Amino acid sequence: MKKIILLVLLVSVSAFAQKKQKSKPLPFSTKNKTVTVYTSADSTNLRLSITDNLKFQELKQPLESQICIFVNPDKTFQTFVGIGGAITDASAEVFAKLSPEKQQEFLNAYFSKENGIGYTLLRTNMNSCDFSSDSYTYIQDGDKDLKTFDIQHDKQFKLPLIKKAMAMIGSKASFYISPWSPPAFMKDNNNMLFGGKLLPEYHQAWANYYVKYINALQKEGIPVWGLTIQNEPMAKQIWESCIFSAEDERDFLKNYLGPTLQKAGLGDKKITVWDHNRDLLLHRANTILEDSEASKYVWGIGFHWYESWSGGEQMYENVGKVNELYPSKKLMFTEGCVEKFDANKYQLWKNGQRYGKSMINDFNNGTVAWTDWNILLDQNGGPNHVKNFCFAPIHGDTNRGELIYTPSYFFIGHFSKFIDKGAKRVSSSASRSQLLTTSFINNDGKVVTVVMNQSNLKIKYNLCIGTSATEVTILPNAIQTLVY
Known part of the structure; x- marks a missing residue:
């Protein structure tokens, strides 16, 4: 009996040792490379x-x-999640004006690994944003019960382009949504523009709104990977905007949005907080993630690159500091573009360099995903209903029917074309x-x-x-x- 027990122990130890040995990867070798x-x-x-x-x-x-x-x-x-850009109303409207041949060229340029730069990450706006031709929501004014909820507006331009992009990306796609503003009647300034705050009596209705939008998209065959709570929550803009202090965002997440998504069976959606510049990144992360009831709903912290509006440098180190403090949470660059469109600067090389410098620094500081802003704009840097015209990596000249590739497209491609989903830095x-x-x-x-x-x-x-x-x-x- 003792011999049998000893034999079993030896076999178990040997099997464990082999298993442990097999799980250890071999050191990287440059031989024959x-x-x-x-x-x-x-x-x-x-x-x-x-x-x-x-x-x-x-x-x-x-x-x-x-x-x-x-x-x-x-x-x-x-672990790397992906690189991509935003399909806004503007991008989709410009795409619709291109010839079928140019549309296919555009899709290949972004979403093919072989013939393009292999985007796998997509963002879109829930309700209108500045890069929409007008302001809109998916409900009739005053409908707090969301009985009139309908995404018919998106079916004309946005959804067809999103579906084409998602089909090309396939199973590697990560698609997320971001709101710029709730409907006007839900805010204390009764306006989708110029900041304002979400009124307390509409917290639940606004949480329900995300569920309605996600379900509507998924009914259209567009799987939603994640969402951000509010685009640029500390910016009072002349376009769609809504102010959430760090405490506001924390409490809305833990008391309304998080539980509502869970109850609706959408608890697997990746929730990203902040979605604004690197300057206040640590304050927002500390306020939300030190609250365990809020933190449990958070997948990651999103950030933009516009903190240099003040005349200072990019605050890359703040990304690394958040990574040190909260290593279990993901860091995602959720928006960046070159502002102040000027057609004479289509080929300005330093615009591309801005992307390269940011992407290298952001990845080195722990970022797992990187999202450019509009994937396509026209020859005027729009359309944009408040004239906030900007650059995109590709512009569609709708007068000439041509695509214009800027240096930014190629700089982004040096990363997105070669780094695969699941790669490790x-x-x-x-x-x-x-x-x-x-x-x-x-x-x-x-x-x-x-x-x-x-x-x-x-x-x-x-x-x-x-x-x-x-x-x-x-x-x-x-x-x-x-x-x-």
Whole structure:
């Protein structure tokens, strides 16, 4: 009997040891790996162009005089969700004016991995926003019981484009909704524009509104992955806006929105709080996430990049600080665009550089998903019912029937085309401040390293993994993606 027990124990220990051994991944190796280099560069025709195929060689100790990018694929961090943009009313209206051929070109440009940049993340506006041709809601004025709720408005332009995009993305799609304002009668200023606050007597009705909209979209065959509670809740804008203090948002979430979604069977939807600039990010995170009853409903914290309106720099470090404080919550960039449209600046390279710098810093600070603003605007930077005209990565000139690709499109593509959903960010750093870098390892074992040259000089650098390296040349003001 003792022999049998001993044998069983030995077999169990052996099986556990084998299982433990199997679960440990093998260290990344550069052996027989080729580095494919894709480049986009200012004052050249290079746009996501293959510019090199390189091999690794031994480099045990870099010198101080050698510029290096150090990557350690065995040190992993957050899991990547996706990159994408917003299908607003404006985007959908411009799309509808394009010829069928240009529509297909546009869809391929964004949503095909092979022929485009492989967007998988989509956002849309619940009720109107500034990038709508007019202000609208889905109910008749005063209908607090939502008996007249109908998304017929969206069926003309927005839903057809969303459906086409979702069909191309397939199972990797993550689609979320954001409101800019409740209906006017629910607010203390009786106006969808100019800020105002949600009246206490309409808290439940407004929570029910999200449920109605999500269910209506899903009835149309559009699965909703998540939602933000309020776009830019501290901004009193001349367009659709609504003010929620940190306490307001916390209490609305824990007492109304969270329980209402749960009761409706929508508790799996990813709820993102804040959805505003990086400057007040920590205050909002602390206020909501330190309340356990509110925090339990929160998937993540969303942020924008417009804090530089004050004349200061981008507050990238605030993203990292929230990540340190609340590592179980996700960080998602929910909106950014280049403001003040000017058709003479379609090809202004620094507009693209703004994307590259932000994306690298945001990912390095723990961000899991990154959402651009409008995916398409017209030759006027609209339509926009309050004349807040902006840039998009692609513009549709509806007079000429042409698509205009801006540098921003290619900068975003250096990330979205190559980093797959489920990838893990890995350790990546530069030895000189002229170069910015971030790296991910895809589930197929391939590493994607993005390098951005902020200088006006051509630079030679070594891509170093352990004691292996390959020398790469990057042009002035260029961005590169290295896949190996």
